[in-house]
Amino acid sequence: MCNLACFFIETFGCQMNVYDSEKLAGILSELGYLPTNDVSQASIVVLNTCCIRNTAENKVLGRIGELKKLKDKNREILIILVGCMIQQEDKAKELLKKHSFIDIFIGTKNLNKLSAIIKNTLQDKKNEKHSEKIFVEPFSINNDYIEQITTPAYRTSFPNAWVNIISGCNNFCSYCIVPYVRGREKSIHPDIIYAEVVSLLEKGYKEITLLGQNVNSYGNDSLEGWNFNELLIRLAKINMKYRLRFMTSNPKDLTPEIISTVREYNNISKHIHLPLQSGSNRILQLMNRKYTYEDYYDLTKKIKKIPDVAITTDIMVGFPTETEEDFLDTLRAVEDIKFHNAFMFVYSARTGTQASKMPQLPNKIKKERITRLVGMQNGISQNISQKYIGKTYEVLIEDTIKGSNKVCGRTDNGRLVSMAGERELIGKFVNVNIITTKGSSLIGEIEND
Ligand code: 5AD
Ligand code: SF4
Numbered sequence: 001m002c003n004l005a006c007f008f009i010e011t012f013g014c015q016m017n018v019y020d021s022e023k024l025a026g027i028l029s030e031l032g033y034l035p036t037n038d039v040s041q042a043s044i045v046v047l048n049t050c051c052i053r054n055t056a057e058n059k060v061l062g063r064i065g066e067l068k069k070l071k072d073k074n075r076e077i078l079i080i081l082v083g084c085m086i087q088q089e090d091k092a093k094e095l096l097k098k099h100s101f102i103d104i105f106i107g108t109k110n111l112n113k114l115s116a117i118i119k120n121t122l123q124d125k126k127n128e129k130h131s132e133k134i135f136v137e138p139f140s141i142n143n144d145y146i147e148q149i150t151t152p153a154y155r156t157s158f159p160n161a162w163v164n165i166i167s168g169c170n171n172f173c174s175y176c177i178v179p180y181v182r183g184r185e186k187s188i189h190p191d192i193i194y195a196e197v198v199s200l201l202e203k204g205y206k207e208i209t210l211l212g213q214n215v216n217s218y219g220n221d222s223l224e225g226w227n228f229n230e231l232l233i234r235l236a237k238i239n240m241k242y243r244l245r246f247m248t249s250n251p252k253d254l255t256p257e258i259i260s261t262v263r264e265y266n267n268i269s270k271h272i273h274l275p276l277q278s279g280s281n282r283i284l285q286l287m288n289r290k291y292t293y294e295d296y297y298d299l300t301k302k303i304k305k306i307p308d309v310a311i312t313t314d315i316m317v318g319f320p321t322e323t324e325e326d327f328l329d330t331l332r333a334v335e336d337i338k339f340h341n342a343f344m345f346v347y348s349a350r351t352g353t354q355a356s357k358m359p360q361l362p363n364k365i366k367k368e369r370i371t372r373l374v375g376m377q378n379g380i381s382q383n384i385s386q387k388y389i390g391k392t393y394e395v396l397i398e399d400t401i402k403g404s405n406k407v408c409g410r411t412d413n414g415r416l417v418s419m420a421g422e423r424e425l426i427g428k429f430v431n432v433n434i435i436t437t438k439g440s441s442l443i444g445e446i447e448n449d
Contacts, residue, residue: 004032004033004034005032005033005034006033006035006036007028007034007043007045008041009021009025009035009045009046010045012048012056012059012060012083013048013049013050013051013052013056013083013084015209016167016211017048017050017084018157019153019163019211020048020111021046021048022157022162023111023151023153024048024114024149025153025154026152027149027151028046028114031119035154043076045070046081047079047080047082047083048082049082049084049085049086050085051085051088051091051177051350052084052177052350053345053348054348055348064081064099067101067102068101078103078104078118079104080103080105081095081105081106082106082108082111083107083111084182086106086107086108086136087107087108087109087136088352089134092134093134102133103133104117104118104121104135105133108146108181109147109183110137112146120132139180139183139184142184144184145168145184146182148164148167148188158204158426158427159204159205159398159426160207160208160209160398161200161207161208161209162209162211163193163197163210163211164212165188165210165212165215165218165231165246166185166187166212166214167182167186167212167213168182168183169182169214170184170220171213171250171290173277173289174353175287175316175350175353175355176350176353177350177351177353180353184221185214185217186221187220187222187226193235194235197238198238201238206241206242206429207243208235208242209245209246210235210244210245210246210247212246213248214250214253215246215249216228216250216253217250218231219231228258229255229258232262232268236265237265242267243396244265244267245269247273248275248314249272251274251275251276251289251295252289252291254272259302269413270306270308270309270310270412270413271340272310273311273312274312275314276337277316278315278326279293279329281329283319283322286319286355287319293333296333297336308412308413310340310413310414311337311339312339312340312341312342312343312414313339313341313342313343314342314345315334315342315377316345316347317330317345317366317369317373318365318370319361320349320355321359322347322361327369327372331373334376335380338380339377339380339381340384340415341381341440345370346366346367378439378440381439382439384440385442388411388415388434388442389434389437390433390434392432392447393411393431393432393434393444394411394430394431394432395417395429395431396410396427396428397409397426397427397428398410400426401418405420405421406418406420407421407422407423407425407426411442415441415442416440417432417442417444418438419443419445420445421446425446430446430447431447432444432445432446433446433447
């Protein structure tokens, strides 16, 4: 029960949004609100939306329906929609028309103004004055980017912390809406990142994940010539026990130097998330990915020279004009490379992107292909997990498993492990002997030393 004014934030979509929500929570805390996990207790409800695929958008639309009931019960609640879906102004207008009970719509570019917008709206409500509801500034195609929110993030994921190093994207893959809703690439100064990482480690965080749509192009927009490899080395040299991770790597920009750095530094996690998208060169070209399957395959061969490394990926099926032959190329790629894990998606047309203007495939074909792909990858992930049995790995304990006396964590290369253990273990590194598997996750026992 919140005796004080509380806020509730629900996040849709990617890790980037999770990080943004932590920043938004920081802003709301500064305004004097407390976080709650119970939406019915909140006086401010924020939905941080995602529009990368239609499944993400549908989830947001479903939740809006539920919020209407909440607002009917309590007219005082402030309901705010923010993020990528709102950055498309037409969509914000359409949502407002349909759901006039929503109080504020803020696109990605205006997120740093959340505090001022809330204050104004509350003041206007008090004075029974009409207030502006939609705050969306369009990005220009050339050099516009999101201003960083300088308020410290309100973090909820101990012992893991996410640190944004570059926002936006310059790649314009033909299917993707991100460059339109997040603007151009903007790198954060390495000194700011360094200071944030050190401060998190001093607070006891044990795993830092550097975030960006394409971390490898970090620094390309700076005049001082920073680059991702130098940033990684600088952070890896911090003399404290922790794990350094990063995502996402674009295959066209992952350099041999970065691969060597990952190999060389013990505290850099041996995990590379490297979206393939398709195994067909014809489709990769239509996607504007700027690499061939052969380039990608060579890259995985180089990465696999790192002992115990895991490569994970994103794959899409049903891109416009994808033939059975193209799809078989993707299946062959999955069979050949043997990803530890894959996020697998059905292509969905995004308004304004190049691919949305190409001939679209029927849903039936897309569904059939995703089922075949998921079936194949699940088998591969499970086979890989079998190879962990009988070996000992260092695991960072991240959480308890509800309703049991078990805890879970991850190996250095990102495999999920569960085992008997107490809450006090959260944030500790323990050696775990892997006993068996469940699906693709591992079940182990903590070794006593
Ligand atoms: N349809 C389906 N999947 C998409 N992705 C990006 N845009 C789309 C789209 N229009 C997937 C890509 C990307 C991941 C984050 O989301 O695989 O790597
Ligand atoms: Fe989208 Fe391509 Fe940029 Fe990734 S690299 S965010 S898929 S445009």
